[in-house]
Amino acid sequence: MANGNSHEEYWSLDIPGLTAVRSQSLKDRLDPEFDYGVIPTNPRLFMTRSYDLASVEILVRCLRAALNEGSLAEEDTSGASALLEDCEAWIQQAGG
Numbered sequence: 473m474a475n476g477n478s479h480e481e482y483w484s485l486d487i488p489g490l491t492a493v494r495s496q497s498l499k500d501r502l503d504p505e506f507d508y509g510v511i512p513t514n515p516r517l518f519m520t521r522s523y524d525l526a527s528v529e530i531l532v533r534c535l536r537a538a539l540n541e542g543s544l545a546e547e548d549t550s551g552a553s554a555l556l557e558d559c560e561a562w563i564q565q566a567g568g
Contacts, residue, residue: 486522525566532559 490498495512502510513520523531535556538544544552 484522486520525563528559528563528566532556532563535559 492512492514499510499512535552539549539552539556
């Protein structure tokens, strides 16, 4: 069972072919085991992708280039900056 420590590693599962109905069934069975519950992600609403270190480093370079260019709309700049911060934090945590 998770101990509620927000600084734990954050693991996830990718289950190819998982349906919405099966996802809910798994959630219902697993929820009692985890302090923060289980969160199914709808592929119509979220791009769930497991990026490796090299891919995240490329994303960081692209985000930096776009932000340095200064041509993004204000709301896009805010979103890109937040994504860049998340990626840089993950790289540091991953030891990259």
